[in-house]
Amino acid sequence: MTDTASAPLAANVRQSGLRSFFGRLNASTWIGLIIVLVLVAMAIFAPQLATHNPARQNIMDQLTTPGAQYLLGSDQFGRDIWSRLLYGARYSLTIGFFAILVAMIVGTLIGMIAGYLGGRIDIVLMQVMDVVLAFPALILGLALVAMLGATLTNIIIAIAFTATPAFARIARAGVIAQRDREYVQACQAMGFSGPRILFRHITPAILPEVMVMSSLWMATAVRTEASLAFIGLGLAPPTPTWGGMVRDGFDNILSAFHLALIPSLAILVLVLAFNLIGDGLRDAIDPRLKDAS
């Protein structure tokens, strides 16, 4: 299709009321959104907010308690925990966001193709997904990172791999529900191509569910990343990651428990925020699905 043809089409295709959508979000969703936004802001402005270089060791100031010089204290190498937390947020958020973005695109595509085409392709694709799903996410991530090496990209790939089946399943279910609807038959009757029907007409219908899934799985991705870092398969030190900080803090848990506690709390808050958003989105989208049918 050429540009001249798509221009009026694009102007005519519009999603219904974004404003009313935000109006339906409940209080806890807003809390989740605000927490995530604050954390994102902290990650972006880490250089401005940090009081120290997160990697610089200061042997003189090992294991200090929170105070004026070190806001949240320092670790066994004398590194500032506040600064490390800020820079760690960058990695947690980046990994969580990109891993799920990749999983969402790949998984949704697989699920949509399987659901729309059906038959053998459906069986093969979904059984591959089932095999992936059968492995515990952590074990699978562990195997992949161990195989590929612990770089940022590889960790993202590993986590994306574990999250893909969830998206494939939800997209497939959505497509199958839409596939036999009369409007899809009408499109087929008018001779629209499969990809056109799938991406232009069916995708908008299943997107809300996929988005809900994304925010819920982002929480899982953050947790998996932290777990990988905790068992030593995270980014190599001295890169600050929250999971790695918990691991480092674990060695001194009896003398300085705040070393492990503070990054753990950070993980908890982020996971909670993503879950709040996911639940809220689901509640906000459900009545809309009823309207549409």
Add this chain to the structure above:
Amino acid sequence: MDPKPVISVRDLSISFGRITVVHDLNFDIAPGSTLAVVGESGSGKSVTSLAIMRLLPDRIGRAKGSISLEGRELLTLPESEMRNVRGGRVSMIFQEPMTSLNPVQRIGDQLAEVIRIHRGLTGEKLKEAVLEMLRKVRIPDPEARMRQYPHTFSGGMRQRVMIAMALACDPVLIIADEPTTALDVTVQAQTLALLKDLQRETGTAVLFITHDMGVVAEVADHVLVMRRGREIESGPVHEVFSNPRDPYTRSLIEAAPSLVGKLTADTVPARPVEGVPVSFSGDEQVLEVTDLSVQFPVHSGFFNRLTGMVHAVDNVSFAIGKGETLGLVGESGSGKSTIGKAIINLAPIHAGEVTVSGRRVDYDDPRSLAKMRRDVQMIFQDPFGSLDSRQTIGSAIIEPMVVHGLARGAEALEKMEWLMERVGLDPARSTSLPHEFSGGQRQRICIARALAMSPKLIIADEAVSALDVTIKGQIIDLMIDLQKEFQVSYLFISHDMAAVERICDRVAVMYFGQIVEIGQREDVIGRPGHDYTQRLLSAIPITHPEQRRTRPALPLDASAPRSPIKPLDYRAPSPQWSVAGADHFIRRAG
């Protein structure tokens, strides 16, 4: 003479939140009589019945006024006593016999449960009562049938079970909410006759909710016409039909098919002919279907082996001329929709040929398919489902033009606006989404979308069946006007005889996947030749209560649903035809 009414409703108003949906309704029903409440969807008729049962949703639904059943005020009755009223004194029959029975419970057990709860019977006595009820609703072989599950019962038989359940505890009032709307006409006629018989035996009052004036003419003693929550007209059925005061009532009465009196006495003797009846009128043939068969495979067993075929359509042949409308009528499951779908490649063609404007369609060749899809467009039954709810209607009309490269950019926009005007919609609304339109308007959008391709043939699959009577008339008029203007042909698939009669030039009757009769409308409807056509036509509700006595009773069809699943080696016999008059073909038995 004037017996005390069973139920007496005074100044009933029902509101949901701040919106009042029923205003100041008044009616009485005497024992043994039937009040028909008629109205379009949204007129408040079903809500009224829910209010009588006190089943309005808690908190949001409120009823004001008075509903008195045998002298007891229902609106203020405590909930515990209300439960005895429901099912005990008042029972309900719903529209959907397929879903109102529990599919995993035997028929007898479901019936027994109702009787046990309300009459307290157990053991042998309970079983005896169940059998008695099944006999009462004329279910043959009740001893065997009571041990069977609902899926072995046809729609009509299930509705009989529902009636038995409703009658099980000798209610004084039965509320029947569109009880025959989901049934085929022949089954509807039998069910209505049964309801009337039972009412005569038991003296129960019936509140009959329907949208179909023909059904009213068949069963009602009194009529109450509702529109937008208000009473439009009410009175004895003869008076309302003979002298309707309100223009709306008149339009409802006129919308019913008026077949009675159209039957011509003179019969044309039929003589056997060779070959297939692919006649058409006009000077140019648009569609020809020869020996079309559609079969769906049935797999079963552990290895998922092919064990049979569903014969949806067998050896069907017909043709449509330019600017002509062929009606395809038949009951649900007769394969009429499958034919439409097979033509546009939505159902697998097993054998046969489809020729569109002189060119044979090759369903394996994408170019041939694309050509066919420009020439043949389809309008579906459900105007709510056949539009993408997230696409503006302007875009929905433009999209097929762009896909097929017929128009683009400003030209497509212009054509879209012109089409919207043609079907009676304001082009300014092209940026609205489908849910902002009413059912009739959406069907107009679907018609505009079909016309965007300048098709030669439009397949209208039950295109007006889901619409209210007045809207239905408007859409049919629009289709006729557009046909005159664009010289488009219609394949009009419908079970609705009134619509078929108004729009079609020729009519083909389908029965179990085969055409049994085809010919000019006047011939097929006026002097039906095939047994099934005669049965189908005589089952259509009458149009005036005066005609009640002139109708012969239909024999009961008690057989289990006939299965279209045939063994793999089954070959449908080639049809043999007789011809009676010009182009009026009747399938010979055997």
